[in-house]
Amino acid sequence: MSVQPIDRYVERIAPDVQTAVMENSITATQKRHDALFGDYEDPDKIRRIAGAIKQHTVEHLDRYLPQAEEKLKANGVKVHWASDGEEANRIVFEIMRSKKATKVVKSKSMVSEETELGHYLEERGMECVETDLGEYIVQIDNDHPSHIVKPIIHKNRQDVARSFEREGLGEYNDDPEVITHRARKHLRGKYMEADVGITGANFVSAESGRMLLITNEGNSRFCLAPTKVHIAMVGIEKLVPKDRDLSVMLNLLARSATGQRLTVYTEFISGPKSAAQPDGPEEMHLIFLDNRRTQVLESDCREILRCIRCGACMNVCPVYRQASGFAYRSVYPGPLGAVLSPLLASKFADYADLPKASSLCGACNEVCPVDIPIPDLLLRLRDKAKVEGIKSPGTPPMGMWATMASKPVLWKTALSAGKMMDFFPKSMIPVPAFQAWYKKKDLPEWHGKRFRSWMANRPNPKKNDQPEASEK
Amino acid sequence: MVNLKRKSPPGKKIQLMATCLCDAFFDDVAKATVEVLEYLGCEVIFPDGQTCCGQPAFNGGDWASSRKVVRHTVEVFRGEEPVVIPSGSCTAMLLHGTVLEFEKETDRKQVAELASRSWELTDYIVNGLGINEWPGKFDAKVAFHRSCHTRGSCSGETSLQLLNSIDGMTVVPFGGGEQCCGFGGTFSVSFPNTSEGMGKLKIANVMEAQPDILTSGDMGCLMHLGGLVDRHNKELQRVHIAQILRDALQNGGLIEK
Ligand code: SF4
Numbered sequence: 001m002s003v004q005p006i007d008r009y010v011e012r013i014a015p016d017v018q019t020a021v022m023e024n025s026i027t028a029t030q031k032r033h034d035a036l037f038g039d040y041e042d043p044d045k046i047r048r049i050a051g052a053i054k055q056h057t058v059e060h061l062d063r064y065l066p067q068a069e070e071k072l073k074a075n076g077v078k079v080h081w082a083s084d085g086e087e088a089n090r091i092v093f094e095i096m097r098s099k100k101a102t103k104v105v106k107s108k109s110m111v112s113e114e115t116e117l118g119h120y121l122e123e124r125g126m127e128c129v130e131t132d133l134g135e136y137i138v139q140i141d142n143d144h145p146s147h148i149v150k151p152i153i154h155k156n157r158q159d160v161a162r163s164f165e166r167e168g169l170g171e172y173n174d175d176p177e178v179i180t181h182r183a184r185k186h187l188r189g190k191y192m193e194a195d196v197g198i199t200g201a202n203f204v205s206a207e208s209g210r211m212l213l214i215t216n217e218g219n220s221r222f223c224l225a226p227t228k229v230h231i232a233m234v235g236i237e238k239l240v241p242k243d244r245d246l247s248v249m250l251n252l253l254a255r256s257a258t259g260q261r262l263t264v265y266t267e268f269i270s271g272p273k274s275a276a277q278p279d280g281p282e283e284m285h286l287i288f289l290d291n292r293r294t295q296v297l298e299s300d301c302r303e304i305l306r307c308i309r310c311g312a313c314m315n316v317c318p319v320y321r322q323a324s325g326f327a328y329r330s331v332y333p334g335p336l337g338a339v340l341s342p343l344l345a346s347k348f349a350d351y352a353d354l355p356k357a358s359s360l361c362g363a364c365n366e367v368c369p370v371d372i373p374i375p376d377l378l379l380r381l382r383d384k385a386k387v388e389g390i391k392s393p394g395t396p397p398m399g400m401w402a403t404m405a406s407k408p409v410l411w412k413t414a415l416s417a418g419k420m421m422d423f424f425p426k427s428m429i430p431v432p433a434f435q436a437w438y439k440k441k442d443l444p445e446w447h448g449k450r451f452r453s454w455m456a457n458r459p460n461p462k463k464n465d466q467p468e469a470s471e472k
Numbered sequence: 473m474v475n476l477k478r479k480s481p482p483g484k485k486i487q488l489m490a491t492c493l494c495d496a497f498f499d500d501v502a503k504a505t506v507e508v509l510e511y512l513g514c515e516v517i518f519p520d521g522q523t524c525c526g527q528p529a530f531n532g533g534d535w536a537s538s539r540k541v542v543r544h545t546v547e548v549f550r551g552e553e554p555v556v557i558p559s560g561s562c563t564a565m566l567l568h569g570t571v572l573e574f575e576k577e578t579d580r581k582q583v584a585e586l587a588s589r590s591w592e593l594t595d596y597i598v599n600g601l602g603i604n605e606w607p608g609k610f611d612a613k614v615a616f617h618r619s620c621h622t623r624g625s626c627s628g629e630t631s632l633q634l635l636n637s638i639d640g641m642t643v644v645p646f647g648g649g650e651q652c653c654g655f656g657g658t659f660s661v662s663f664p665n666t667s668e669g670m671g672k673l674k675i676a677n678v679m680e681a682q683p684d685i686l687t688s689g690d691m692g693c694l695m696h697l698g699g700l701v702d703r704h705n706k707e708l709q710r711v712h713i714a715q716i717l718r719d720a721l722q723n724g725g726l727i728e729k
Contacts, residue, residue, distance in 0.1 A: 007663040026648075318652045322669045357663065359656025359670070360531060361620035366650075376572055382533025383573070395662050398529035402537035405492075405523040406544035418496060436661040440668045441699030444497045451490055451499035455506070455518050462510040464485055 004393055006319070006357040009327035017154045021146070021324045024153045028315040031259025032367065036252075039261070050248050051371030054306035057239050058297060064206040064239045065288065071209030072286055075271035080287040085115030088289045092117060092198065092231055093124060095285055099229055101126075101195035105187075107213070107220035108132035109200025110148055110309055111233050111289050113331045114344070117198070128198075129190045131219040133183050140167050146325030148332060149257050149311035154324050187219070197223035197281065201234045201269075202308070203249060204286075207242045210270050211286070214253070214263040221265060230272070230281035236288050237305040249308060252369035256310040296343045301377045304339045306370040313364035313374060319357050328354060335364035339377045352390045355381035396433040415448035422446050478591075478599060485515045486596075487549055489557045492524040493691045501691055504718035505558040505593060511727055512601055514556075521548040525557075527565040532658045535573045542570050543579070546586050554600060555590045558714045560622035560689045561657075563592040567625070592622065593714055594689060598630040604637070606717060608724030611640035614716070615683035617674070617697075619690035620652045631689050631713055638720050646681040648673065655696035671700045675708065685709045687716055 003011075036043040057064060069079045082088035088111075096104070104121060106112065106128055118139070121128045130139040134151035138144065141163050145151030152160070161174035169182045199220050203212040211232055213220045224230050240246060254260045273280030296305055314320045314334025325333030330341035330351065338358060342351035355378040364374040385392060404410045421429060422445060426438050437443065455461075486509060494502040506516050525545060529538035545566075549555050557563045567587050574580040597603050616635055618628040635643050654660065654670025661667075675697055678686055686708055688694050694710040701708045711719075721727045 003664070004662055007665050010663075010669060011665040316650070318654065318670045318673075319663075319666055322666045356533070356659075357666075359620070359652045359654060359659040359663075359667070361652030361656065362623045363620070363650060363652065366623055379530070379533070379569075379572065382531075383535040386533045386535070392533075393662075395532055396528075396658055398532050398534040398537040402529055402534070402540045405526070405541040408521040408523065411523045415495060433658075433661040436664045437699070440664050440703070441671075441696065442702040443699060444695060446496065447499045448496050451494055451502040452518075452520075454499065454503055462513075462515055464515040 004353055004356060005329070006323050006327045006353065009324075010322045013322075013324060013327075016156070017324055018322065020154055020156050022321045024150065025315040025317075025321050028150075028259065028311070029367070032256050032312055032315070035255040035259040035261065039255070046248065046252060047369055047371045050252050050308075050369055051306060053240065053245050053248065054308070054370045055303065057241055058237050058302060058305040060241075061236060061239065061297070064241055065236060068204055068206040068209060068239055069288075071206070072204075073209075075209045077209065077271055077284045077286050080285060082287050082289045082291075084291050085289070088115050088233055088287050088291075089117050089120040091285075091287050092233070093121065093126075095229065095231060096121075096126060096196055099195065099283075101229065103190075103194045104128040104196045104198055105131050105191050105194040105223045105227065106135075107197070107199040107215065107223045108135050108151070109198070109233060110331065111200055111235050111291075112198065113145065114291060115233070115289070117233070129187070129194070131187050131190070131217075131223060132215070133180065133217060133219075136183060136187070137163060144326065145331075146333060147311060147314060148309050148336070154326070187222070191222045191226050194223075194227050196229045196231060197227040198231050198233065199223060201232050201238055201286075202253065203240050203246060204234060204238050205241075205243045205246065206239050208270065210243060210268050212246060212250075213267040213269060214250070214265065216258070216260075216264045218265045221267060224269075224281055225279045227281055229283045229285070230269075231285045231287065233287045233289060236290055236293050237307075253308050253310050256312040256367065256369040292344050296340075299343065300380055301339060301343060303372050304336070304343065304374075304377055306372050307336055307340070308370055309336075310369055312367040312369065316363045316367045318359070318361065318363070323357070327357075330354075335374045335378070339374060339381065342381060348384070348388070349390045352381070352385040353392055355379075355385070356392060356395065412449065412452075415452075418446045418448040484513050484601075485517065485553045487517045487519055487551065487553045487555045489522060489525070489545075489549065489555050489562065489590075490518065491557060491559045491562050491691070493695065494558065495523075497695065498691045498712065501558055501712040501714055504712070504714040505556070507727060508593075508597075508714055508717045508721070509556065511721055512597065512603065517553065519548045523548075525562040525565040525570075527562060527569060528657055530565065530569050530573055531656070538573055539577065542574070542583060546579075546582050549586055549589075553589070554596060555586065556593055556596045557590065558593045558689070558712065559691065560592050560619045560625065560627045561692055563590055563595075563627070564621035564625065566590040592625065592627040592630075592689060594630040594634055595626045597717075598633060599626055604633065606634045606638045606720060608720030608722070608726050609639045610716060610720040610723055612684040613642045613644050613682070614685045614687050615644055615646050615678045615681055616713075617653060617678070617686060617688040617693055618649065619688050619693050622689065627689055634717065635687070635713070638716070639724070641716075641720075644681045644683050646683075647677040649677075651677075653693045653697055655692045657692065660696055667696070668700065671697055675700060675706065679706070679708060685711050685716075687711050687713050689713050
């Protein structure tokens with residue numbers, strides 16, 4: 001039986017990568033749990049409130065986007081609209097060219113991964129330095145992030161030490177503190193040379209036009225302090241209606257992502273530097289990126305647009321833990337990616353296998369700070385693939401089974417016939433699903449119809465007119 | 473998913489959905505379910521035309537096939553009696569899955585009606601019938617695997633409540649309890665390597681707690697874990713919770729062996 005790509009990946013994954021992902025995910029899941037249940041009596045209630053706020057927001061983007069635009073403009077921010085990644089990248093490039101800028105420092109942002117902004121700029125002769133430590137390591141290794149919050153969850157500190165040595169950042173030393181100091185020293189220079197700072201935004205308030213940026217390393221502040229121009233690239237779903245909604249979101253996001261009560265840096269950005277401020281960008285741009293989000297909004301999977309990119313669903317996901325983020329072949333891995341990546345892809349069929357990579361255990365929904373019913377969405381996408389006739393390896397065909405299971409006579413015949421399984425050598429049974437099972441594990445003895453005959457032939461079935469047994 | 477706190481209508485006549493796995497492999501689990509329910513004074517009706525809840529095709533993404541089976545099931549279980557099921561997973565299919573795949577269908581009302589009468593066994597015992605403690609005796613250290621499809625439903629709690637109340641029984645916790653065992657129905661054959669990896673982790677965690685018995689409300693999980701245990705020549709007894717409840721009654725002399 002041919003195998004699903006993600007399962008193939010699991011079969012071949014390097015043991016040290018799998019161990020790193022597994023251990024880091026388990027720790028992150030535990031921290032999240034402790035932070036939420038330590039501080040709140042009923043975190044689920046808060047998750048549901050946050051989910052309702054975001055659902056309301058994405059369903060009313062037609063109202064909140066113009067409102068946000070108006071506020072942003074009033075705050076002195078130039079607002080741009082990009083329908084796809086190419087357009088968003090071009091807008092960035094044009095701004096830079098008009099400023100004769102060549103050097104960018106960049107804070108971690110998933111939309112810029114989506115549009116592959118870094119490569120786009122480098123191909124056009126710009127220098128673009130990632131300043132989040134994890135993203136920086138990804139960049140020097142010419143690698144990809146395998147997690148949306150912890151880009152190098154798949155690496156250990158020895159890997160990082162070797163990369164630093166190779167890049168001429170000092171002799172081999174795998175002490176995390178030394179590594180961090182070296183990165184800091186190197187990056188400080190880059191901040192001072194840069195013309196433009198590029199960031200994403202975790203939230204944008206439609207009420208005030210404030211952009212919210214949260215980091216643990218403070219690198220986004222460094223991206224903005226010495227540079228003259230700030231460009232933020234933001235997915236259109238990143239809005240919240242009011243500033244006060246941020247209290248719910250921030251409390252949940254930090255706890256869900258890293259088990260912190262608050263990330264170390266939380267920046268509220270309301271526009272370019274004012275006359276009273278000594279530093280800060282003189283010019284500020286915000287690019288709202290669609291990139292098929294409006295199509296997602298029209299689909300029956302729009303709940304996925306609530307996502308605040310905390311990564312909790314991948315940390316808890318048993319499939320992600322086995323497979324790592326790379327198995328998902330896309331910017332967004334794990335349960336989030338299994339829903340979002342096929343929807344954002346130019347060809348759904350290319351990623352139609354991702355929604356199958358789940359046992360539908362529901363752990364993702366249980367931890368999601370905005371209560372996205374991820375298993376339901378995975379199921380809808382599976383149905384979509386089937387309806388659109390997209391072939392999927394490894395999935396047993398269900399048509400014949402359905403006929404059997406809706407005709408009791410056939411069903412009972414099959415129950416009797418199943419007994420034959422016990423008389424044949426198991427390796428000769430020509431059913432792919434059976435073989436896929438039997439390759440890995442034993443099967444119990446066939447007892448087809450036994451219960452039925454017991455039920456039909458027992459001497460004294462209880463009837464309701466008999467006296468009731470005592471209930472203790 | 474669903475979190476219903478319901479009371480069962482009086483009358484105590486119930487329809488049993490034995491589940492396809494019990495129909496094919498685990499007859500004793502269905503038998504134990506009948507014995508437990510009859511002990512509680514229920515009259516158990518077994519609609520003979522029953523087959524499967526439709527979940528394999530639903531999870532496999534073939535909703536058209538699944539709906540065909542669900543329509544059959546709705547027909548077979550017509551009536552007013554509660555439908556009691558010794559499986560958290562099949563119950564979740566009826567409570568939630570069917571409703572999802574019938575969202576745009578004209579007969580969604582009939583499907584929702586069956587959903588409103590469907591109960592997982594321990595949920596029915598505790599919330600439906602109001603039984604809070606289980607009589608009898610069972611000397612054992614058990615590990616309880618809360619199957620994933622009972623997330624968000626009452627069944628995890630009700631199972632634990634009953635197990636904990638049995639004289640002689642100790643429920644031992646184990647690491648990674650919230651993690652899936654890797655069964656996932658069709659998942660276990662379309663993602664055999666991933667499924668195996670998940671199962672092995674579960675088994676290692678359970679065995680570290682050194683229970684006498686691994687129990688669960690779902691034979692799917694136990695069949696998958698059991699298959700791995702047997703293949704690798706490990707020792708771990710697997711018993712469905714209905715069998716534990718029945719055996720406790722037998723050990724206490726409350727019903728015949
Ligand atoms: S889907 Fe939910 S849990 Fe996953 S990253 Fe998004 S917000 Fe976090």
